[in-house]
Amino acid sequence: MGQLFGTDGIRGRANAYPMTCELAMKTGQAVGILTQKSSNRCVIIGRDTRISGQMLESALAAGIASVGVDVMIAGVIPTPAVAYLSSTIESCGAGIMISASHNPYYDNGIKIFQKGGIKLSDDQEVGLEKMILGPSLDLPSKIGLISPANDAQTQYAQFLVKKFNFQNIPKKLKLVIDTANGAASFCAPQVFNSEIFDVSFSHNQPNGTNINDECGSQHTQDLSDQVKKINADLGLAFDGDADRLIAVDETGRQITGDTLLAVLAGFAKQTGKLGNNIVVSTVMSNVGFGNALAQLGIAHEITGVGDRKVLERMKKTGALLGGEDSGHIIFLDEQTTGDGLLSALKLIEVILETQTPLSELAEIMTVYPQVLINVEVDASRPDFMKVPMISETIKEVESQLGSQGRVLVRYSGTQPLLRVMVEGPEENLTRQCCEKICEAIRKYL
Missing domain, CATH: 3.40.120.10 (Alpha-D-Glucose-1,6-Bisphosphate, subunit A, domain 3)
Known part of the structure; x- marks a missing residue:
């Protein structure tokens, strides 16, 4: 990872570095230049429902237009829709999604797709960072146009629906769908429509601050309760930008x-x-x-x-x-x-x-008990395995679990967290082992 890019684009608290309007505008300029190098004329921008989305959308669009590249504004739309559209619209040389995925509403992020709907390579991210963090650019006399992509949601929905033939089902499947008050809130009803399914939607009233708030793929208890209450066949939960799926079976169990x-x-x-x-x-x-x-x-x-x-x-x-x-x-x-x-x-x-x-x-599949605990850390990200008391604790737990489990400790690529994951043969032992490592990290890191 570089200074700006984590495991999935640039992410942070909105209106604070690096998620500022100034940096978003420079990111737009860099993406615009990347687009010009591939001889394309346009960048499409989508966003989720966060209150900061329109602010960052405007800054990105201004940056792109300032280097002479046109912008198509898709509005609220899932991340995979941006990937799809950037691969099917002939003039598109890149796509940008403004979203912090499953994070709380006060965070936001910038995900970038190159031509063909593929996320940037490590080398491309390094090149963009140099432009974004470098000196101001000499701007051309040509200025790009900014226009709405009014049918973006419909294009994406039709792309999905036409792949499946659910028309002749003897009995409609009863679904409950939780859109996390996020990017799928408006297009999901086009995909899972009442002509094909007996469908109920929940958490599909975004207000800018309720995205992922005790709902969606990270919080399925409400979905589970709804599935059991109406005897649904299936519950489906998306995250804030709808690139994830977590399901609830007909008994209310999370899958x-x-x-x-x-x-x-x-x-x-x-x-x-x-x-x-x-x-x-x-x-x-x-x-x-x-x-x-x-x-x-x-x-x-x-x-x-x-x-x-x-x-x-x-x-x-x-x-x-x-x-x-x-x-x-x-x-x-x-x-x-x-x-x-x-x-x-x-x-x-x-x-x-x-x-x-x-x-x-x-x-x-038989699921082994797994415990994942996030420990808050500062941004310096020291090598925790060079701290003797932490590395010794990890090795001790690994020895205790043997072939019946495993330990994985890693820094989050999107938040200031150290993620400690332990799997083991039974729940209590697994949790005790995970807590033991977290205690050492809190004490010695």
């Missing part, structure tokens, strides 16, 4: 990304659609996920955290399916990034084709 990925992988293999018989996941995936793939006879590739890393490994290995336990799932033959709505439709397809409820499908 996380690893299990969903295992279900989708099993069905893809069964139907002959699993590219190279490989699935890619990250180091954060549950031990049970690898075991499930082994039982299915599917090769498992493991990579670093972030759907960008997943995509890179998928391309190298020829895999068509990959994802993260957080709910990012990539179908590389159909999308270039994690897409919560596409993942939801794929899951519905499995349920309908197999005539099996999610609670039974989820039995494909």
Whole structure:
């Protein structure tokens, strides 16, 4: 990671460095120049529902236009919609999504897609950082135009819907969908419409400050209660920018990304659609996920955290399916990034084709108890393994768990946090081990 870019773009508290109007404008200029180098004429900008979104949208658009590149404003739209549109609109040389994903409303972020809907490489991020943090540019006499992309939501919704034939279902599936008061709030009803599904929407009244607030993929208790209350077949929860999916089965039990990925992988293999018989996941995936793939006879590739890393490994290995336990799932033959709505439709397809409820499908994987605790740290990010009391504690826990568990400690790429994840054979021991490491970090770091 550089000075600005983390695991998923630039992110921070809105109206404070680096998420200021000044830096957003310089980011817009840098993206505009990147677009010109590829001989394209336009950049499309989308955003989620945060109160700071329009402010940053204006600054980015001004920066892009100031270097002579046109801007299309898509408004509130999911991150995967920006990826899709930047790959299908011929004149588009880049796409920008303004979102801090699952973070609280007071944060915001800038995610950048190059031509084709692919997130930037490490080298491209380094090049952009040099321009953003460098001296002021000599601006051309030509100024770009800024115009609305009025049909962006509809284009994205139609792209999704036309992939599936749910028209002749004997009985409508009863769904509850939580859009996290975020980017999917307005387009989800176009995708999961009442002509096809018996659908109820919750947390779809964004007001600028309620995005991800006790709702969405990070907080599924309310969704679980709603599913049980109306005897729904399935609950679906997106995060603030709708690139993640977490599900709730018909009993109200949360089904996380690893299990969903295992279900989708099993069905893809069964139907002959699993590219190279490989699935890619990250180091954060549950031990049970690898075991499930082994039982299915599917090769498992493991990579670093972030759907960008997943995509890179998928391309190298020829895999068509990959994802993260957080709910990012990539179908590389159909999308270039994690897409919560596409993942939801794929899951519905499995349920309908197999005539099996999610609670039974989820039995494909045994989930090992996992405890993840975030410890707040300062921005200096010292090497914690060079602190003897911390490294010794980690090694002690690893020795205690042996082959029945694992430890992963890493800095967050998007927040000032040190993430401590421990998996073990049973819940109490796993939690005790995780707390032990966190206590050492708080005391000695």
